[in-house]
Amino acid sequence: MILFPQGRPTHRETFGEYCAAGGYQAVTKNILDEIIASGLTGRGGAGFPVGRKWSVAAETDADARYIICNAGEDEPGSFKDRVLLEYRPHLVLEGIILAARAIAAERAYVYLNETYDECFSRMTTAIDDAKAAGYLRGITVTVHPAPTVYVAGEDSAAIEVLEGKPPKPRQKPPYPAAAGLFGKPTVVNNVETLANVPPIVRNGATWFRRFGTPEYPGTMIFCLGEEMRDPGAYELPFGTTLRQLYENVGGGLKDHQQLKAILPGGPSCAFLTADQLDISLDPESLNQAGSSLGCGVMRFYPEGTCMVDETLRIAQFFARESCGQCPACRMETEMLSTILERIRQGKGDAALFNQFQKIIDFNRGKGYCALINMPGPPIMSALRLFGEEFEFHLQHGGHGSCE
Amino acid sequence: MACTYVLVCQNEDCKQRGSGELLDKLTDKLKSSADVEVKPYMCFGGCQAGPNIVLYPQRVWYAGVKREDVEDIAAHAEGGAPVERLTHGIEDSLKDLIYQLLDAGLF
Numbered sequence: 001m002i003l004f005p006q007g008r009p010t011h012r013e014t015f016g017e018y019c020a021a022g023g024y025q026a027v028t029k030n031i032l033d034e035i036i037a038s039g040l041t042g043r044g045g046a047g048f049p050v051g052r053k054w055s056v057a058a059e060t061d062a063d064a065r066y067i068i069c070n071a072g073e074d075e076p077g078s079f080k081d082r083v084l085l086e087y088r089p090h091l092v093l094e095g096i097i098l099a100a101r102a103i104a105a106e107r108a109y110v111y112l113n114e115t116y117d118e119c120f121s122r123m124t125t126a127i128d129d130a131k132a133a134g135y136l137r138g139i140t141v142t143v144h145p146a147p148t149v150y151v152a153g154e155d156s157a158a159i160e161v162l163e164g165k166p167p168k169p170r171q172k173p174p175y176p177a178a179a180g181l182f183g184k185p186t187v188v189n190n191v192e193t194l195a196n197v198p199p200i201v202r203n204g205a206t207w208f209r210r211f212g213t214p215e216y217p218g219t220m221i222f223c224l225g226e227e228m229r230d231p232g233a234y235e236l237p238f239g240t241t242l243r244q245l246y247e248n249v250g251g252g253l254k255d256h257q258q259l260k261a262i263l264p265g266g267p268s269c270a271f272l273t274a275d276q277l278d279i280s281l282d283p284e285s286l287n288q289a290g291s292s293l294g295c296g297v298m299r300f301y302p303e304g305t306c307m308v309d310e311t312l313r314i315a316q317f318f319a320r321e322s323c324g325q326c327p328a329c330r331m332e333t334e335m336l337s338t339i340l341e342r343i344r345q346g347k348g349d350a351a352l353f354n355q356f357q358k359i360i361d362f363n364r365g366k367g368y369c370a371l372i373n374m375p376g377p378p379i380m381s382a383l384r385l386f387g388e389e390f391e392f393h394l395q396h397g398g399h400g401s402c403e
Numbered sequence: 404m405a406c407t408y409v410l411v412c413q414n415e416d417c418k419q420r421g422s423g424e425l426l427d428k429l430t431d432k433l434k435s436s437a438d439v440e441v442k443p444y445m446c447f448g449g450c451q452a453g454p455n456i457v458l459y460p461q462r463v464w465y466a467g468v469k470r471e472d473v474e475d476i477a478a479h480a481e482g483g484a485p486v487e488r489l490t491h492g493i494e495d496s497l498k499d500l501i502y503q504l505l506d507a508g509l510f
Contacts, residue, residue, distance in 0.1 A: 324415055331448030334414070338445060339509060351507035362500050363448075 001235045002199050002211060002219050003192070008234050009087040012122075015129040018090035024135045027201055031102040032058060035197065037205035039217045044070060044153075044190030045266070045295040046370075047283050056177035057185035058103040066186040067100045067108035068162065069194055072146035072153035074113060075266050076317065077297040080221040081191035083233045085112075085119035088195065089126035093141065095194030097130075098201055100139045103187060107140050111158045114145035150321035154369045155188035156180070157323075168323045169369035190295070192221055212238035216282040222296045224250045236281065243277035246300060257302035261385070265294025267314045268374035270381035271307075290381065307386040308393045311379055312340040318375045328366035335359050336375050343390055346397025353390070356380065406438040408459045409480050410510055414446035417453035425454055425468055432477040439480045444510060447501050452492040459505050464498055465489040 001007045018024070036051030057065055069092065073081040084092055096108045110123055120143060127141050144162060151157050152167035159181045161167050180186025196218060200208045209217040216238040222245055224231045229251030236245060242264065246252065253259060259274040264281075270291040272279070279285050286293045301310065315337035322333045339355055342348040360376040367373075383390060411417075411426040430441045447455045452466040456476060463485050465476060475486040504510075 327416065327446075327448055327450030330414060330450070331446040334445045335504065335509070342509070348508045352509065355504055355507050355509065358500060358503060362496065 001237075002208070003084065003088065003091070003195050003221065004235050007236070008232060009083040012087050013090065015090060015126065015133075018088075018094075019133075022202060023090055023198065024094055024130065024133070025202065027098065027101070029201060029204075031098050031197075031201055034201055034205050035102065038200045038208045039205070040193070040196055040200060040208070041216065041218075041283075042190055043192035043196070043220060043295065045075075047293075050189065050193060053177045053189075054099065054103050054187055056175070057105075057187045060178050060185040062185050064107070064182070064184045065103050065105040066181045066184060067096055067103070067105045068155075068158055068181070068186060068188040069096050069108065069110045069191060070153060070155065070158055070188050071110060071112040071116070071119065071191045072158055073116075073191075074146075074148050074150050074153050075295055075297055077225050077299060078223055078266065078295055080223055080233050080296060082113070082116055082119055084191050084195050084221070085116070086122055089119075089122045090130065091195045091198055092191055093123070093126050093130055094135075095197035096141060097136065097139055098197045099187060099189065099194060103185070105187070106138060108142075109162055109181075110141065110143045111146045111162065112143050113148060115148055149323075150317075151323045151369065151371060154371075157369070158188060159186060168325050169367075169371075171368045192295075213280075213282055215284060220281070220293070220296050222249075222281070222298055224298055225300075227253055227300055227302065229254050238280075238282040240281050241277070242272075242279050242281055245281060245298065246277060250298075250300075253300055253302050257304075259300055260303045260305055261301040261307065261310075263297075263299040263301070263378065265292045266297040267317055267378060268292070268370075269294050270377040271385055273385055291377065307382050307389050308340070308344050311382040312337065312344055314378045315340050315375055318371065322371060326367040326372065328363040329372040332359055332363040332372060333375060336379060340379070343394045346394055348394060350391075350394065352394070353383065356383065407440070407461065407480050408510060409433065409439060409441045409476070410444040410447075410457045410459060410505075411441065412445075412447050412449075412453060412455040413443040414450065416450035417455055420454050421470065422454035422456075422468075424470060425456065425473060428470060428473045429456075429477060429480075432473060433480060436481055442510065448497055449493045455493070457501065457505070459502075459510065461485075462498075462502050463490065464493050464501075466492045 040050045041047045071081045100108050146152050147167050154169045156170035157167040176186045212218045219235045219237050221233050221235050234249050262272040283293045319333040319337040322329045433439045449455045454468045456465040456468050
């Protein structure tokens with residue numbers, strides 16, 4: 001595969017090994033052209049074309065430009081950035097260096113989840129080794145702690161933190177690629193995105209496009225949780241079926257439990273059901289199914305899971321993680337979780353069911369960042385797919401049909 | 404059984420502008436009124452115009468409430484006249500949404 005030779009993290013690569021395998025070789029190609037031709041998209045969740053983002057930063061007139069490698073990873077269940085930094089720090093670092101050269105940046109930051117101690121030591125060692133060998137030439141790369149709150153991973157919130165401020169998203173536009181850190185053009189790319197850059201530059205865009213689908217070239221790292229027989233991080237080409245990931249790679253649910261529901265892209269996506277396993281793992285197919293691929297965190301729920309509890313947990317997560325600066329977001333996330341709590345406890349009348357969509361519609365797009373739009377898909381899909389469980393809870397104030 | 408609810412927003416912005424004190428004062432002022440219940444509310448979404456207080460089921464929204472307004476709001480809750488000077492600054496669509504939520508029992 002592109003990121004892990006065996007499709008999953010198996011060996012903590014050293015500087016010597018990385019160089020021996022072709023790392024840090026002199027580049028004669030135009031890096032930006034190669035990335036544009038590759039069709040690489042961001043792997044942090046939004047899926048924005050990388051070449052377009054870099055082009056904006058490169059073409060914006062400025063006396064300084066910055067690269068931020070976003071390893072603020074705080075999405076529940078996601079650990080792909082952590083394993084990439086632990087197992088292949090030089091792949092990520094070379095990606096940072098190539099990105100910096102592509103947009104003529106002299107300063108790069110690794111914005112790293114503050115609890116990732118091993119990543120910190122692996123990355124600082126990698127920077128020291130590459131610097132001593134002369135591979136950084138003119139580029140300064142440093143590691144900065146990212147607060148472990150969900151919005152701190154949002155690109156403009158990361159910029160705020162690097163400027164010494166609290167992790168709160170900025171109003172956009174301007175987008176960071178045009179005016180980011182200290183007002184200068186700034187490319188914020190996820191760890192996995194940057195890790196794809198050296199193989200593309202080394203082997204060419206045509207080689208990269210051999211993986212995945214024509215619309216979505218390349219691979220993605222999927223994180224499987226402890227509910228699976230074989231949890232872990234797995235790199236698979238876009239276009240692999242969800243069934244392949246669930247059955248062959250993950251080994252199905254533990255103890256041969258029957259599958260009830262799937263959350264295919266983290267807490268902000270819509271639930272799928274067990275009869276949708278033949279869907280192709282690519283952003284377009286997931287969107288058509290009413291969900292999204294997000295950053296590749298897969299959760300599989302066994303029969304017997306109370307979907308009211310699970311949905312409430314997600315709503316409470318967003319209420320807790322809303323940074324509070326946008327009134328609409330604060331109101332929406334609080335209201336949604338309160339209504340769900342009422343339903344779970346059986347305190348309220350059926351009119352509550354009609355309020356979710358009204359609240360979501362009223363607040364859509366009224367926040368600085370995307371968080372305000374995040375609770376909608378899981379809640380509305382849960383109501384649609386598992387409505388009888390919610391009705392039972394409201395009528396009886398407890399579990400029943402969901403047990 | 405209370406007939407009138409005085410709902411006092413207790414979210415961040417309103418609280419910073421003194422809604423905690425408003426809640427205490429109104430609770431104290433109206434404690435002997437059997438037909439009135441003063442309750443904290445999670446958020447009405449009108450944060451820029453807070454502190455916000457909604458009288459329900461009268462559907463009267465008071466924005467930018469100060470401690471000197473407590474007397475008048477309490478009087479309204481006990482059957483007096485609405486406090487016209489405090490009823491501005493909130494868009495109708497937000498009011499509609501909140502009143503629908505209150506109608507659905509969300510308080």
